[in-house]
Amino acid sequence: xxxxxxxxDAPIYHFPKCTISLIVINIITFIVLLSDSxxxxxxxxxxxxxxxxxxxxxxxxxxxxxxxxxxxxxMIILWVFGLVIEGKVGWKKFLAxxxxxxxxxxxxxxxxxxxxxxxxxxxxSSIIFGxxxxxxxxxxxxxVRWFYxxxxxxxxxxxxxxxxxxxxxxxxxxxxxxxxxxxALGTAFFHLxxxxxxxPIGIIMVKRNLVDCEGWDIFSxxxxxxxxxxxxxxxxxxxxxxxxxxxxxxxxxxxRQDAEQFxxxxxxxxxxxxxxxxxxxTKFETGSFELPDDLFMDLIYALKExxxxxxxxxxxxxxxxxxxxxxIPLTLLLAEIYITADQRxxxxxxxxxxxxxxxxxxxxxxxxxxxxxxxxxLQSSGALELDIDD
Numbered sequence: 001x002x003x004x005x006x007x008x009d010a011p012i013y014h015f016p017k018c019t020i021s022l023i024v025i026n027i028i029t030f031i032v033l034l035s036d037s038x039x040x041x042x043x044x045x046x047x048x049x050x051x052x053x054x055x056x057x058x059x060x061x062x063x064x065x066x067x068x069x070x071x072x073x074x075m076i077i078l079w080v081f082g083l084v085i086e087g088k089v090g091w092k093k094f095l096a097x098x099x100x101x102x103x104x105x106x107x108x109x110x111x112x113x114x115x116x117x118x119x120x121x122x123x124x125s126s127i128i129f130g131x132x133x134x135x136x137x138x139x140x141x142x143x144v145r146w147f148y149x150x151x152x153x154x155x156x157x158x159x160x161x162x163x164x165x166x167x168x169x170x171x172x173x174x175x176x177x178x179x180x181x182x183x184a185l186g187t188a189f190f191h192l193x194x195x196x197x198x199x200p201i202g203i204i205m206v207k208r209n210l211v212d213c214e215g216w217d218i219f220s221x222x223x224x225x226x227x228x229x230x231x232x233x234x235x236x237x238x239x240x241x242x243x244x245x246x247x248x249x250x251x252x253x254x255x256r257q258d259a260e261q262f263x264x265x266x267x268x269x270x271x272x273x274x275x276x277x278x279x280x281x282t283k284f285e286t287g288s289f290e291l292p293d294d295l296f297m298d299l300i301y302a303l304k305e306x307x308x309x310x311x312x313x314x315x316x317x318x319x320x321x322x323x324x325x326x327x328i329p330l331t332l333l334l335a336e337i338y339i340t341a342d343q344r345x346x347x348x349x350x351x352x353x354x355x356x357x358x359x360x361x362x363x364x365x366x367x368x369x370x371x372x373x374x375x376x377x378l379q380s381s382g383a384l385e386l387d388i389d390d
Contacts, residue, residue, distance in 0.1 A: 002149040004076060008161065009310055010084040010135075010142040011214075011273045018091035019082025022098065023075050026124065029063045030071050047122035048106045050113035058106035059099070064122035074124045081131040084139055084161070089211050097201060101130035105194045121190055129168065129191045130198025136165035137202035138211060140218045143310065155343050155378070162218075169195065214277055252286040264295060272302035276311045293323060304333060309341045331355055332367050335375075345375035 033043050046060040065071040086094035105126040113119070140162035147156050159167075172195075175188030205211045206219060213220065259282035266275035276299065283289040291299065296319065303312040316337075319330045331354055339348035352372055360368060 001151075002147075004147045005080045005144050005164070006076070006147055006156075007145040008080055008083050008139075008142055009145070009158070009308070010087060010139045010161070011308070012083060012087035013273075014087055014090040016079075016082050016086045016091075018094045018098075019079060019086050022082070023078060026063055026065065026071065026075060026078075030065050030068075033064065044120060047120040048109055050110065050116055050119040050121075053110055053114065055107070057110070058103045061106055061122045062099075062102035062124050062127060065124075066122065070123060070125075074128055077128045078124065078131070080144060081128070081135050084135045084142065085131055088138060088213065089205075093210075097134070097198075098127055098131070100201070101194055101197050102127045104197050105130070105190065108193060108197075109190060121187070125187070126190050126194030126197075129172070129194040130201070132165050132168055133195040133198035134202035134205075135161050137199060137206060137218050138213050139216055140165075141216060141221065141310075153381070155381075157343060158341075215280075255286055256282060256289055259289065260291060260295065263291070263299065267295075267298055267302050270302070272299070272306045272308060275299055276303060276308070276315075280311075290322075293326070296323070297326065297329075300330075300333070307341070309337055313337065328355060328360065328364055332364060332371065335371050336367075339371055339375045339378065343378065345378040348375045 032038065033046075043064065046057065046064050048057050048061040065074065082094070085097065089097075102124070109121065140160065142161050143158035144161055144164045145156055145158055148154060169192075172188045172191045176185070176192060179185050179188055206213060206217050215221075259278050262278050263275045266272070266278065279289065279291070279299065290296075296315070300312065300315050300319065303315065313334070316330050316334045319326055320334075323330070331351060335348045335351040338344045338351055348371065352368060352375075355368065357365065357368060
């Protein structure tokens with residue numbers, strides 16, 4: 001049984017050059033340390049040695065890995081969560097976060113085990129768990145895409161970042177319990193130390209507006225409003241300022257007109273994330289926001305092109321309610337998402353059943369048949385299918 005994370009649908013505003021560079025550095029370091037000219041004593045001098053205080057080891061130990069599996073596992077998770085974290089804050093802040101977690105955990109470990117038995121630790125795992133903790137704070141509802149192989153069944157499934165973090169956390173807590181039962185604390189305990197450092201970093205950066213999660217961080221979701229929107233009640237003397245409803249609606253109308261123009265410009269520049277962010281913010285601030293039919297569909301197709309399924313689904317459901325004349329292309333698109341992106345062929349086939357085949361155009365009939373065939377092939381392959389409420 002194999003489960004491997006490989007990507008995330010979290011929006012990326014910064015190219016992950018630091019994440020890529022760190023992966024390359026870790027790989028090169030691993031190869032160099034395998035050389036016959038490098039002694040085991042030298043390698044151990046780079047790790048966190050218990051019973052001493054060696055500040056340089058707080059840095060070097062994070063780039064030492066004990067085997068190919070150890071390296072590959074860490075680099076895969078670094079890639080996925082590097083996309084999420086660096087994608088929001090850029091390479092400078094991400095590097096500071098990455099090294100800050102690694103140095104802090106290593107220093108704390110040497111202090112805690114200064115009078116303990118001799119031993120050593122190494123690897124980027126503690127940093128990885130710190131990044132997982134930050135991701136859970138910043139983007140709990142974004143999906144992590146997983147490749148799975150269970151006996152002869154394989155495919156991909158989306159699991160929310162929050163659920164992913166909880167799974168990792170529970171496994172490590174159980175491992176710590178096992179370690180403690182035999183009178184030793186080791187790898188799992190160090191992993192949780194990294195998470196315990198990462199989570200406060202994520203919280204502080206959100207609270208101090210050092211990262212823009214566009215209202216999708218764990219605190220904004222808890223209170224049901226985007227955090228990025230600053231709502232400050234205005235008071236005059238001790239009485240709340242009265243707002244003229246007509247003036248306010250006029251302001252909202254102007255805001256909607258400006259937003260519509262910004263969305264058109266964003267789509268012309270192929271920036272669907274900016275367009276959907278403007279749409280969501282304007283809808284929240286003004287209470288309602290209806291785009292012209294053509295612009296609404298342009299936004300849908302732009303999100304489809306960028307495979308932004310999380311933002312796309314609500315728009316499709318809205319379109320099915322408000323644009324009956326577009327029900328056929330929207331239904332086909334929804335079925336495509338279920339089958340292709342979500343790997344839920346049964347749900348996709350159920351969606352296609354809502355269409356009357358004989359009433360479709362020739363092009364829509366071809367799309368219908370292609371989607372149906374793909375769904376049936378997925379079902380016959382025995383791919384694992386999650387039953388997720390939409």
